[in-house]
Amino acid sequence: MKTTEQLEAKLKRRSKAAKLEIWGRLISLTALMLIVAVVVAIIGFVASKGIATFTSNHVSLWDFLSGKSWNPGVNGANGKPEVGALPMIVGSFLITILSAIVATPFAIGTAVFMNEISPNKGAKILQPVTELLVGIPSVVYGFIGLSVVVPTTRAIFGGSGFGILSGTCVLFVMILPTVTSMSADALRAVPRYYREASLALGATQWQTIYKVVLRAATPGLMTAVVFGMARAFGEALAVQMVIGNAALMPNSLVSPSATLTSVLTTGIGNTVMGSLQNNALWSLALVLLFMSLVFNLIIRLIGRKGRLQ
Amino acid sequence: MNSKTQNKIAIGGLYGIAGLVVLILLALLGYILVSGVPQLSWHFLTAPGKAFLKGGGVGIQLYNSFYLLILAMLISFPIALGAAIYLYEYAKDNWVTTTIRTAIEILSSLPSVVVGLFGFLFFVVKLHLGFSILSGAFALTFFNLPLLTRSIEDSLRTISDVQREGGLALGLSRWETVTRVILPAAVPSILTGVILSAGRVFGEAAALIYTAGQSAPALDFTDWNPFNISSPLNPMRPAETLAVHIWKINSEGIMPDAKAISSGSSAVLVIAILLFNFAARYLGKRLYKRLTSA
Numbered sequence: 001m002k003t004t005e006q007l008e009a010k011l012k013r014r015s016k017a018a019k020l021e022i023w024g025r026l027i028s029l030t031a032l033m034l035i036v037a038v039v040v041a042i043i044g045f046v047a048s049k050g051i052a053t054f055t056s057n058h059v060s061l062w063d064f065l066s067g068k069s070w071n072p073g074v075n076g077a078n079g080k081p082e083v084g085a086l087p088m089i090v091g092s093f094l095i096t097i098l099s100a101i102v103a104t105p106f107a108i109g110t111a112v113f114m115n116e117i118s119p120n121k122g123a124k125i126l127q128p129v130t131e132l133l134v135g136i137p138s139v140v141y142g143f144i145g146l147s148v149v150v151p152t153t154r155a156i157f158g159g160s161g162f163g164i165l166s167g168t169c170v171l172f173v174m175i176l177p178t179v180t181s182m183s184a185d186a187l188r189a190v191p192r193y194y195r196e197a198s199l200a201l202g203a204t205q206w207q208t209i210y211k212v213v214l215r216a217a218t219p220g221l222m223t224a225v226v227f228g229m230a231r232a233f234g235e236a237l238a239v240q241m242v243i244g245n246a247a248l249m250p251n252s253l254v255s256p257s258a259t260l261t262s263v264l265t266t267g268i269g270n271t272v273m274g275s276l277q278n279n280a281l282w283s284l285a286l287v288l289l290f291m292s293l294v295f296n297l298i299i300r301l302i303g304r305k306g307r308l309q
Numbered sequence: 310m311n312s313k314t315q316n317k318i319a320i321g322g323l324y325g326i327a328g329l330v331v332l333i334l335l336a337l338l339g340y341i342l343v344s345g346v347p348q349l350s351w352h353f354l355t356a357p358g359k360a361f362l363k364g365g366g367v368g369i370q371l372y373n374s375f376y377l378l379i380l381a382m383l384i385s386f387p388i389a390l391g392a393a394i395y396l397y398e399y400a401k402d403n404w405v406t407t408t409i410r411t412a413i414e415i416l417s418s419l420p421s422v423v424v425g426l427f428g429f430l431f432f433v434v435k436l437h438l439g440f441s442i443l444s445g446a447f448a449l450t451f452f453n454l455p456l457l458t459r460s461i462e463d464s465l466r467t468i469s470d471v472q473r474e475g476g477l478a479l480g481l482s483r484w485e486t487v488t489r490v491i492l493p494a495a496v497p498s499i500l501t502g503v504i505l506s507a508g509r510v511f512g513e514a515a516a517l518i519y520t521a522g523q524s525a526p527a528l529d530f531t532d533w534n535p536f537n538i539s540s541p542l543n544p545m546r547p548a549e550t551l552a553v554h555i556w557k558i559n560s561e562g563i564m565p566d567a568k569a570i571s572s573g574s575s576a577v578l579v580i581a582i583l584l585f586n587f588a589a590r591y592l593g594k595r596l597y598k599r600l601t602s603a
Contacts, residue, residue: 017482020482021483021484024483024488025395027391028391029399031388032395032396034392035412039413041427041431043415046427049430106329109326113323117320117323117327130334132582135505135585135586136337136582137514139512140341140575142556147568148340176334180330204315205320207312230418236422237514237515240560241556261422265422268426268519288422292418292419292420292423295418296414300411
C-alpha cells in the first residue's frame with residue numbers, strides 16, 4: 001500500500017525539466033513585461049508632467065498651441081504667462097518636412113540605382129557606405145553642420161548662418177542613409193517576376209522602374225520616408241547646434257529659430273522642477289511624444305494598406 | 310521623345326543622383342577623418358580635459374563612454390534576450406502579443422531626448438540617483454532595449470524549425486531546447502546584433518545630457534574601490550561621455566581649441582563605430598564557421 005502511494009506521489013511530482021520549463025518561461029515573460037512597463041512609465045510620466053501646465057498652471061491648451069510668444073517667466077499683456085509654443089511647433093514641422101522633401105528624391109534615386117541599375121556597384125560601394133553612415137552619432141552631424149554648413153550659409157545669405165536652412169541641410173544628410181537603406185529594402189521585396197513580365201512586354205528599363213517597380217514598392221517607400229521624418233522630428237542635438245535657438249516665429253529660412261527639441265535641450269537644465277517654466281517645457285516634450293506616436297500610427301496604417309493590395 | 314531616349318535620360322539621371330549621394334557621403338566621412346585624425350595622439354586620448362586652456366585631452370570622457378556602454382549592455386542584454394525568447398518561442402499569436410509588439414515599436418521610435426528626459430525625471434529626481442553613471446546606464450538601456458530585442462528575435466527566426474522539432478523529439482522541454490539547441494546556433498547573429506547596437510549606444514548623447522550629466526570630474530586611475538568618489542568604477546559619479554563632450558564644448562565651451570578637440574573627438578567616435586561594424590561582420594562570420602563547421 002505504502003509503495004503505491006509513494007509511486008503515485010513520485011509520478012505526480014513535477015520533474016526537474018518541467019520545473020525548469022516553468023522558471024524559464026516565467027523569467028522570459030518577466031523580461032518582456034519589464035519592457036512594456038518601461039513604455040507605459042515613459043508615456044505616463046511625460047504625460048502627467050506635460051499636462052500640469054494646463055491643470056495646475058491653468059494655461060489654456062489653445063493659447064499654448066497657437067500663441068506666438070514664448071517667454072514662460074513673464075506674464076503677457078492679458079496677465080497670463082507667455083507660453084505660446086507655435087514658433088517651436090512650426091520650426092519642428094518646417095525643418096522635418098523640408099528635409100524630407102530634399103532627401104526623398106536622393107534616397108529613392110540611390111535605392112533604385114543600387115537595386116535596379118547597378119546591383120554590383122550597389123552591393124560593393126553604396127550599401128556598406130550607407131549602412132556605416134546610419135550609425136554615425138548625431139552630434140558628429142551637428143558638429144559638421146556647425147563647422148561647414150553654418151559658415152557656408154553665412155557666406156551666401158548673410159546673417160548669422162544659424163537657422164532653418166542650416167538645420168535642413170544637416171537633417172537631410174542625417175536621414176539620407178536611413179531612408180536610402182529602407183527604400184532599398186522596399187525595392188528588394190518586389191518580386192523578380194514583376195520586372196521580367198514588364199521587360200518581356202517590351203517596356204524599357206526606365207518604364208519598368210517607373211511604372212512597375214516603384215508602384216509596387218510604394219507602401220515600403222512611404223514607410224521609409226515617414227520613418228526618416230520621425231527621426232528628423234525627434235532629433236535634438238544636431239538641430240540644436242545649428243538652428244540658432246531663438247524662440248521666434250521663423251520669418252525666413254536663414255534667421256535663427258527653434259524647434260521643440262532644441263528648446264528642451266537648452267531649457268530643461270535651467271529651470272526649477274515644478275515651476276511654470278519647467279512645466280511648459282514638459283508640455284513641449286508631451287507634444288514631441290504625441291507626434292512620435294502619430295508617426296508610428298502613420299507607418300502602421302501604410303503597412304496595413306500595403307498588405308491589402 | 311521616344312521611350313528609348315527617355316530611358317537613356319532617366320538612367321543617366323539616376324547615375325547622377327547616385328553619384329552625388331556617394332560624393333556627399335564620402336565627403337562627410339572624409340571631412341571627419343581628415344580634420345580629426347591629425348588631432349589624435351596618445352596625449353589627446355589619455356589626458357584629462359582642461360576647461361580654459363589649450364591642450365586638454367578626452368581621456369576621462371573616452372573611459373566614461375566605454376564604462377557606460379558596458380554597464381548599459383550588461384543591464385539591457387539579459388532583458389532583451391528574455392523578452393526576445395518569450396516573444397518568438399512562447400508567445401501565442403493573439404492581440405496581447407500584438408499589443409506588446411506595438412509597445413516595443415513605440416519605444417524604439419521615441420525621440421532619444423524624450424527617453425533622456427524620462428530618465429532625468431525618474432532616476433535623477435525621483436530615485437535621487439543624481440547625475441550619475443547609473444542613471445545614464447538606465448536611460449541607455451531604455452534606448453537600447455527595443456532595438457536589441459528586435460535584433461535577437463530576428464536571430465532566433467533564422468534558426469530553422471527543424472532544430473526545435475529535433476530538440477522536442479529528443480524529449481527536451483521547450484526551455485531546454487531554447488537554451489541548449491537554439492541559442493548556441495543563434496550566437497553568431499546575436500553577437501553581430503549586440504555589437505551593432507553597441508555602436509549606436511556609444512554615440513548616443515541626447516539621452517545622456519540630463520542623466521549621466523555634463524561634467525567629467527577628475528578620476529584617479531590607481532583607485533579601483535567602487536565606493537570612492539574619484540574611483541573610475543564608482544557608478545554614482547557624474548560622467549560626461551565623448552558624444553556629450555562634443556555637444557557641450559560646441560554649445561558652451563570656452564577653451565581656445567574647442568574646434569580641434571571636437572574634430573578629434575568626432576574622429577574617435579567615427580573610428581570606434583567603424584571598428585564596431587567591422588568587428589560585428591568579422592566575428593559573426595568567424596563564429597558561424599567555428600560553431601557550425603560549415
